[in-house]
Amino acid sequence: MSNVPLSTENSLKNRKKFRRKYSQKASDRKSGYLFISPFFILFGIFGVFPLLFTAYISFHRWNVLGTKEWVGFRNYQLLFTDDPLFWKSIGNTFSIWFLSTIPQLIAALIIAFLLNQAFLKGKALFRLGIFMPNVTSVVAVAIVFSAMFGTQYGLINYVITLFGLEPIHWRGSYFGTHVAISVMVMWRWVGYNAIIYLAGLQSISKDLYEAATIDGANKMQQLFYITIPMLKPIIIFTVLQSTIGGMQIFAEPLLFGVGGNNQGLTVTLYLYEEAFSRFAFGYAAAIAWLLFFIIIIFSLINVLLARKIKSA
Amino acid sequence: MKEVGEKKLPKILLYIFLTISALLSIFPFYWMFVIGSNTTTAVNRFPPAVVPGGNFGANAALVFERIDFFGAILNSIIISTAVTASVLFFCSLAGFAFSKLHFKGRDALFIFLLATMMIPPQLGLIPNFMIISALGWLDDLRAVIVPAMVTAFGVFWMRQYMSTAVPYELIEAARIDGCSNFRTYWNIALPAVRPGLATLGIFTFMGTWNDFLWPLIVLKDRSVHTIQIALRTLNDVYFTDYSMVLAGTFMATIPILIVFLIFNKQFIAGITDGAVKN
Numbered sequence: 001m002s003n004v005p006l007s008t009e010n011s012l013k014n015r016k017k018f019r020r021k022y023s024q025k026a027s028d029r030k031s032g033y034l035f036i037s038p039f040f041i042l043f044g045i046f047g048v049f050p051l052l053f054t055a056y057i058s059f060h061r062w063n064v065l066g067t068k069e070w071v072g073f074r075n076y077q078l079l080f081t082d083d084p085l086f087w088k089s090i091g092n093t094f095s096i097w098f099l100s101t102i103p104q105l106i107a108a109l110i111i112a113f114l115l116n117q118a119f120l121k122g123k124a125l126f127r128l129g130i131f132m133p134n135v136t137s138v139v140a141v142a143i144v145f146s147a148m149f150g151t152q153y154g155l156i157n158y159v160i161t162l163f164g165l166e167p168i169h170w171r172g173s174y175f176g177t178h179v180a181i182s183v184m185v186m187w188r189w190v191g192y193n194a195i196i197y198l199a200g201l202q203s204i205s206k207d208l209y210e211a212a213t214i215d216g217a218n219k220m221q222q223l224f225y226i227t228i229p230m231l232k233p234i235i236i237f238t239v240l241q242s243t244i245g246g247m248q249i250f251a252e253p254l255l256f257g258v259g260g261n262n263q264g265l266t267v268t269l270y271l272y273e274e275a276f277s278r279f280a281f282g283y284a285a286a287i288a289w290l291l292f293f294i295i296i297i298f299s300l301i302n303v304l305l306a307r308k309i310k311s312a
Numbered sequence: 313m314k315e316v317g318e319k320k321l322p323k324i325l326l327y328i329f330l331t332i333s334a335l336l337s338i339f340p341f342y343w344m345f346v347i348g349s350n351t352t353t354a355v356n357r358f359p360p361a362v363v364p365g366g367n368f369g370a371n372a373a374l375v376f377e378r379i380d381f382f383g384a385i386l387n388s389i390i391i392s393t394a395v396t397a398s399v400l401f402f403c404s405l406a407g408f409a410f411s412k413l414h415f416k417g418r419d420a421l422f423i424f425l426l427a428t429m430m431i432p433p434q435l436g437l438i439p440n441f442m443i444i445s446a447l448g449w450l451d452d453l454r455a456v457i458v459p460a461m462v463t464a465f466g467v468f469w470m471r472q473y474m475s476t477a478v479p480y481e482l483i484e485a486a487r488i489d490g491c492s493n494f495r496t497y498w499n500i501a502l503p504a505v506r507p508g509l510a511t512l513g514i515f516t517f518m519g520t521w522n523d524f525l526w527p528l529i530v531l532k533d534r535s536v537h538t539i540q541i542a543l544r545t546l547n548d549v550y551f552t553d554y555s556m557v558l559a560g561t562f563m564a565t566i567p568i569l570i571v572f573l574i575f576n577k578q579f580i581a582g583i584t585d586g587a588v589k590n
Contacts, residue, residue: 024487025414031493032415036406039462040421043428045443046459050436057438111333114326128576129334132341135572135579137522139540140561143547144340147347147554153356155343161358191337192583199584248432251524255547268434268525276529281438288435295432 058285068282075286086287088262089270090294092178096266097246100182100189105238108190112197113227127198131191141184142255149180149256171256174263181252181264189245193238200234201227236306240299247295267291341565348559355554371559378550380534381560384542385567391453391527391538392520395460399516400509402462407470408497412483422471429464437529444530455530456538460520466512473508474501511582514575521568539564 058075060068079086111130115123133141148155149170157167170176204227212222250268258264271291275284347355350365375381409415410422440459449455478501486496502509527538537545543564547557572579 027493028413029415032409032413032418035409035413035493035497036421036467038402039406039425039464039467042459042462043425043464046440047428047431047436050439050443051431053439053442054435054437107333111330114330117326119323120326120330126330126334127580128573130330130337131576131580132569132572133337135518135522135568136341136565137524137540137543137568139522139524139543139547140344140565141340143543143557143561144344144347146547147558148340148343153358153360155360158358158360187337187340190333195580195583244432248434255544271434271437272525272529275438275441285438288437292432292435296430299430 054285054288057282058289060282062280062282062285064279064281071282075283076290078283079286079290085262085265086267086270089265089267092263093247093249093266093268095174095178096181096185096249097243099178100185101239101242101246103182104186104190105193105235105242107186108193108238109197109235111190111194112201115194115198116201127195131195133188133190134192136188138188138251139255141188142252145180145184145187146256149176149183171259173259174261177253177256177259177264181249181256184252184256185246185249189242193242196234196238197231200231204230232306232309236302239306240302243298243302244295247291247298267294341562341569344558344562344565347555348562350555352553352555367555368559371556372563374553374556375546375560375563378556379542379546379560380537381539381542381563383535384537384539385564387453387531387536388521388538388540391456392517394453394457395520396513396517398457398461399463399466400513403466403512404470404474404502404505404509405497406462406467407472407474408501410467410471411474412478412480412496412501413493425464425467429468433526437525440526441529450530451533451536453531453536456520456523456527459526463516466516469512470505470508473505477508478504507578510575511578511585514571514579515582518568518571518579 057068059070059072061071061075062068114120115126120126149157151157151167151169151171154170157170161167168176170180208226208230209222212226217225248268249266250272253264253266253269254272256264258269267287268291271284271287274280274287345368346362346364348371349368350361351367354361354365354367410418444450444455449458482500482504483496486500491499522540523538524540524544527541528544531537531541534542534545543557543561546560550557
């Protein structure tokens with residue numbers, strides 16, 4: 001080796017390095033595509049294809065045996081003009097969404113704010129307790145709350161009568177059913193949102209508060225001029241998440257019962273029943289696409305509203 | 313000093329408020345057990361029984377008679393374990409590629425992947441049902457496992473984790489030692505992202521365990537019911553026997569609660585990470 005001139009050895013090394021770099025690039029490309037392919041293959045089969053095929057089905061009268069008949073926009077036309085039940089399901093979904101989301105996020109904010117107090121002892125324990133409902137299955141939640149909201153022997157009616165009020169027929173009225181379902185949703189998600197808000201609060205720099213205190217801002221002013229503006233992105237995130245989740249509420253009304261006036265019928269439940277109880281695949285597919293549009297429009301409104309608040 | 317008297321009251325109020333919140337969160341678990349351990353007649357009266365009774369064993373025995381409780385639990389374990397293992401492998405592999413390998417169209421593909429997260433699962437319900445029945449997978453656990461084997465969220469999560477936890481020098485060093493890309497992923501990247509894998513694993517396991525809509529559609533036969541579907545059946549058919557139904561619900565809730573209590577730190581940290589990063 002010693003008789004090989006140094007310069008040659010160097011250039012050999014360089015060439016090797018160059019070759020390695022070059023082949024590295026090619027192998028990066030190959031393994032890159034290979035490594036991400038499982039997702040794209042699976043998504044192609046169970047994501048893209050169904051998305052397009054749902055649209056195709058929605059233009060047909062289509063039943064479970066596969067007999068199909070092209071009907072154009074008729075399913076959509078029927079949904080818009082001749083299906084009060086569909087509009088009722090949309091109304092129910094929004095009502096339940098509103099009743100569960102607004103109090104839920106406010107409660108979560110308050111809890112997060114309190115959990116963030118420096119002097120608080122037993123923080124971890126409170127956090128654990130408040131978060132526990134979130135890991136419970138929605139089926140279990142619906143069953144236990146259905147028992148608690150029982151009209152005759154339910155615990156909640158019992159407590160209500162202790163206060164000298166009339167028991168409420170939870171399954172018999174719009175108000176009762178919507179409140180019962182909203183409470184189930186709320187119970188499961190308040191802790192989750194509180195934990196997220198808490199993380200947001202903890203990421204706000206202490207310096208901001210110190211500077212504000214020096215400038216003579218009181219606690220209330222600090223809340224409105226520092227805390228809430230700094231939390232805004234996280235609040236938007238949670239509102240968006242609860243909106244998407246709220247539009248898909250399904251198990252709670254299925255297990256609680258929709259009631260005599262279909263007052264618990266949500267859009268997703270209606271879709272499920274059309275598709276898998278009545279096997280009207282075409283009609284259900286049209287509902288699915290409308291649901292998707294509603295979610296998109298609603299998310300866009302959310303984002304626009306958020307932007308407007310931000311610039312104000 | 314002057315603030316002492318002023319602050320005492322709010323401090324107590326704060327503890328009271330948080331204690332009430334925590335109690336409200338825990339109460340339904342307690343209530344499950346109260347009803348599940350009494351007889352239905354003891355529950356169906358005013359005032360209702362408010363402390364646990366001695367009938368839990370009898371109620372549980374009835375549950376075992378009416379549904380294949382342990383079979384359903386086993387199905388849930390098989391499905392959740394298979395999905396979790398597969399999600400961890402494929403998502404971290406794709407996350408590695410998205411954060412450490414250079415190839416054409418990488419960023420565009422990643423944005424596309426993010427966009428797919430916005431699509432609600434209901435949209436593909438009917439065609440997916442058709443695919444599964446064409447494959448002959450109705451009443452087969454594969455119907456639930458295969459479509460969930462790799463998720464957009466998982467890839468996103470692992471990619472974020474890889475970009476921060478695995479320094480590029482480490483990858484370079486492995487390459488100089490002659491590691492192939494797969495070996496670099498397996499021997500270098502994967503050990504470095506263990507905490508991220510743990511969080512994703514817990515999320516996936518719990519999400520799969522609690523999944524309801526899709527299994528309800530494709531797992532009709534009793535022998536393939538997951539615990540959620542079995543509970544729903546129990547509630548549908550025997551809803552008059554509240555105590556028995558709630559004893560079953562309680563028993564079905566306990567395993568997942570134990571898993572949560574063991575891993576609660578990772579779980580809560582995972583949620584906060586995800587939210588702040590988003």
